[in-house]
Amino acid sequence: EADIYQTPRYLVIGTGKKITLECSQTMGHDKMYWYQQDPGMELHLIHYSYGVNSTEKGDLSSESTVSRIRTEHFPLTLESARPSHTSQYLCASSAGVNTEAFFGQGTRLTVV
Amino acid sequence: GQQVMQIPQYQHVQEGEDFTTYCNSSTTLSNIQWYKQRPGGHPVFLIQLVKSGEVKKQKRLTFQFGEAKKNSSLHITATQTTDVGTYFCADTSGTYKYIFGTGTRLKVLA
Numbered sequence: 294e295a296d297i298y299q300t301p302r303y304l305v306i307g308t309g310k311k312i313t314l315e316c317s318q319t320m321g322h323d324k325m326y327w328y329q330q331d332p333g334m335e336l337h338l339i340h341y342s343y344g345v346n347s348t349e350k351g352d353l354s355s356e357s358t359v360s361r362i363r364t365e366h367f368p369l370t371l372e373s374a375r376p377s378h379t380s381q382y383l384c385a386s387s388a389g390v391n392t393e394a395f396f397g398q399g400t401r402l403t404v405v
Numbered sequence: 406g407q408q409v410m411q412i413p414q415y416q417h418v419q420e421g422e423d424f425t426t427y428c429n430s431s432t433t434l435s436n437i438q439w440y441k442q443r444p445g446g447h448p449v450f451l452i453q454l455v456k457s458g459e460v461k462k463q464k465r466l467t468f469q470f471g472e473a474k475k476n477s478s479l480h481i482t483a484t485q486t487t488d489v490g491t492y493f494c495a496d497t498s499g500t501y502k503y504i505f506g507t508g509t510r511l512k513v514l515a
Contacts, residue, residue, distance in 0.1 A: 324501050333491060336448070336505040343501055351502070383447055385503070391436055391455075394495070394503050396447040 296320050299384050299397035306374050306404055314369045314400045316384030325367040326385040326394070329353060336383065342367055374404040409496050409506040417512045424484050426509035428477040428494035435498050437470055437477045440505075443490040448505075451479075484513045 297318040306312055318325070327340040328351075338351030342361040356378070357371050367386075371378055384397040410429050418424050428437065436455045440448040452461055454470035454477060461468045467480045481488055494506040 326503065328505075333444075333508075333510055335507050336493065338502060338504070341502060352504075385448075387501075387503075390497055390501055391453070393438070393450040393453070394440075394448075396449070399447050 297384065297386055297395050297397045299382075299400050301400060302398060303401050304403070306402070308375055308404055310374050312371050312374055312402070314382055314384075314402070316367045316369070316397055317365050318367075318386040318395070318397075319365060320386060320388070320395065321364065322386035322388050322395075323364065324387045324389060325361065326387075327351070327357075327359060327367070327369050328383040328385065329355065330381045330383055330399075332381065340369065374402075376404045378402060378404050409494060409504055411492075411494060411506040411509050413509055414507065415510045415512075417514060418484050420486060420513050420515050421483050424481040424488070424511055426479050426492050426494075426511075428479075428506050430475050430496060432475070432498070434470075434474050434477075434496045436496070438495040438497070438503070439468060439477075439479055440493045440495060441490050442493065442508075446490075448493060481511075484511070486513050486515055489513050 300315045323344040325342045328336040337353035339355040340359040342348045383399045385394045387394045438453045439451040442448045459470040465482045469478045491508045491510045493508045495503045
């Protein structure tokens with residue numbers, strides 16, 4: 294079982310609220326990723342990190358921001374949630390290029 | 406930009422029938438990985454292919470990497486209801502990003 298955790302699993306929140314999705318891994322992986330996925334659809338990379346204090350935007354434009362202050366922690370923040378942000382957010386980590394990516398269970402976000 | 410397309414997008418099969426999904430890239434792939442995502446779940450790594458023309462088997466699953474390293478396939482022999490889910494290929498292209506294919510959603514009818 295992979296040691297990567299996301300909280301909360303489910304979140305329903307009102308428009309305009311600020312939210313932070315948590316992702317932690319205990320595998321000591323340098324590389325971490327956030328993907329956005331609508332049910333049964335493609336995985337869209339929105340942010341990734343090579344290591345502490347290193348973050349990059351992914352291929353899908355996102356209004357979210359991330360930080361990487363500690364190796365094990367890669368939180369994603371939405372300053373002002375909108376209904377268009379309703380989706381599943383998946384966090385992943387890996388030891389490096391050409392290695393397996395481990396995914397968390399995901400956070401299903403609904404903005405009403 | 407880099408794109409990885411999968412076909413078909415959806416596939417319904419009768420239990421016991423075979424299933425194949427194809428992954429095609431517009432650029433040469435350094436390696437290809439395959440993941441399975443069960444309904445309501447998260448993607449789980451299945452295998453990685455590195456060499457041109459490589460073929461790997463996992464029980465009823467056969468994975469193949471094209472000679473030109475621009476395509477790959479996953480074949481399931483005699484599908485079972487436990488095979489239900491979405492199958493994604495992923496390219497890392499020598500960078501730290503995993504670029505996932507569009508996915509093939511498999512339904513198996515008992």
